[in-house]
Amino acid sequence: MLEVKHGQVLILNQQECKKLIREEEVPQLMEDVLRDFSNGEVINPLKTHMPFYSQYNSYLNAMPCWLKNRNVAGIKWAGSGEDNPRTIGFPQSVATLILNDPETTLPLAFMDSTYIMALRTGAVAAVMAKYCCKKDTRVMTIIGAGVQGTSAFRMVMLTMPEIEEVRVVDINPQATQNLIAQGQKLYPHLKFVAEQNLQVALKGSHLVIPAAHSAGSSGAGILDDLELDPGTTIVGISGGLSLAKVRQRCDRSILDYIKCFVYRINATRDYMKELYGLEVAEVDESVADCEIGDVIAGKAPGRLSDTEIVHAAGVGMGIEDVIVANVIYHRALEQEIGIVVDIIN
Numbered sequence: 012m013l014e015v016k017h018g019q020v021l022i023l024n025q026q027e028c029k030k031l032i033r034e035e036e037v038p039q040l041m042e043d044v045l046r047d048f049s050n051g052e053v054i055n056p057l058k059t060h061m062p063f064y065s066q067y068n069s070y071l072n073a074m075p076c077w078l079k080n081r082n083v084a085g086i087k088w089a090g091s092g093e094d095n096p097r098t099i100g101f102p103q104s105v106a107t108l109i110l111n112d113p114e115t116t117l118p119l120a121f122m123d124s125t126y127i128m129a130l131r132t133g134a135v136a137a138v139m140a141k142y143c144c145k146k147d148t149r150v151m152t153i154i155g156a157g158v159q160g161t162s163a164f165r166m167v168m169l170t171m172p173e174i175e176e177v178r179v180v181d182i183n184p185q186a187t188q189n190l191i192a193q194g195q196k197l198y199p200h201l202k203f204v205a206e207q208n209l210q211v212a213l214k215g216s217h218l219v220i221p222a223a224h225s226a227g228s229s230g231a232g233i234l235d236d237l238e239l240d241p242g243t244t245i246v247g248i249s250g251g252l253s254l255a256k257v258r259q260r261c262d263r264s265i266l267d268y269i270k271c272f273v274y275r276i277n278a279t280r281d282y283m284k285e286l287y288g289l290e291v292a293e294v295d296e297s298v299a300d301c302e303i304g305d306v307i308a309g310k311a312p313g314r315l316s317d318t319e320i321v322h323a324a325g326v327g328m329g330i331e332d333v334i335v336a337n338v339i340y341h342r343a344l345e346q347e348i349g350i351v352v353d354i355i356n
């Protein structure tokens with residue numbers, strides 16, 4: 012058993028984190044922590060958004076939290092470098108994370124959170140799908156077969172094993188092929204369709220997961236002008252319906268954390284105005300009917316009928332990353348994985 016003494020931290024890299032958590036475990040962790048949030052058992056302050064526009068096409072978000080019931084605090088430091096895949100061959104979304112002892116505030120661990128972020132983003136989407144989809148949901152469309160889209164596909168297959176057909180839409184045919192090849196290996200019984208035409212993919216799709224890049228300053232979404240079948244559930248990771256269209260076109264709107272979503276969207280709006288003179292409408296809490304934690308806790312419905320069009324989306328919360336990081340940390344100590352370093356000495 013490794014020991015982390017006061018003033019020391021355990022350092023865990025991405026490959027070590029990967030060894031210490033199984034993806035099948037993550038949807039349940041997300042359900043637990045989102046229910047805890049609804050019940051006031053965890054504290055998740057608003058994230059702080061720090062953009063580097065217009066000098067760089069990037070931003071960082073500080074996402075602290077306290078899991079009171081698990082006696083751990085932490086902060087995810089989440090970056091988005093839009094040019095990374097092209098310029099340095101790294102993903103757009105990258106993150107690190109620090110775990111702290113709530114009593115002493117001393118750090119316990121410093122670790123990669125890029126892998127954790129992909130796991131938890133897909134898992135939250137999969138939990139939202141499970142609680143919001145109509146009965147007999149069989150056909151899922153993934154838009155954007157990158158890191159988050161692929162994770163969402165894999166996680167939905169865990170929360171909704173009844174899915175029979177997966178349609179994949181990506182402007183990069185290689186990304187589509189990669190997801191399908193991975194999916195066929197894991198789930199040979201599934202029907203996979205590579206579809207270029209988004210409208211064709213939407214017809215007959217019960218669950219739609221947009222995970223392409225957001226439209227940026229224009230505010231438009233790739234689903235805005237397309238037809239949606241009654242009963243469709245859209246679980247938005249990025250770039251699907253624009254905010255104005257969610258309220259116009261969907262019967263029900265569900266978020267992970269309404270206050271944080273409003274803050275985050277308005278923060279971008281303020282920067283866009285300041286830097287580029289763009290006038291974008293301010294968002295308020297009427298943007299959603301309820302939070303997914305309330306649905307999981309049985310305090311609000313995920314949908315009211317099989318014909319409603321439901322939109323669910325997550326702004327992302329530190330609790331989702333820290334609960335996974337805490338599991339990884341304890342297993343790393345038990346299995347003696349990682350390096351312990353004197354940091355406050």
Ligand SMILES: NC(=O)c1ccc[n+]([C@@H]2O[C@H](COP(=O)([O-])OP(=O)(O)OC[C@H]3O[C@@H](n4cnc5c(N)ncnc54)[C@H](O)[C@@H]3O)[C@@H](O)[C@H]2O)c1
Pocket residue numbers: 091096102103104128132154155156157158159160180181182183186222223224225233247248249325326327328
């Ligand atoms: N909601 C959250 O908690 C959360 C967390 C992490 C990332 N994200 C967001 O998710 C998005 C995707 O991130 P990623 O890490 O998967 O990136 P990625 O680069 O790995 O994947 C994006 C994929 O979308 C495809 N794509 C781009 N435009 C498209 C379009 N118009 N139609 C179809 N496909 C399109 C790309 O070809 C690529 O394959 C980013 O915008 C990121 O900010 C959200």
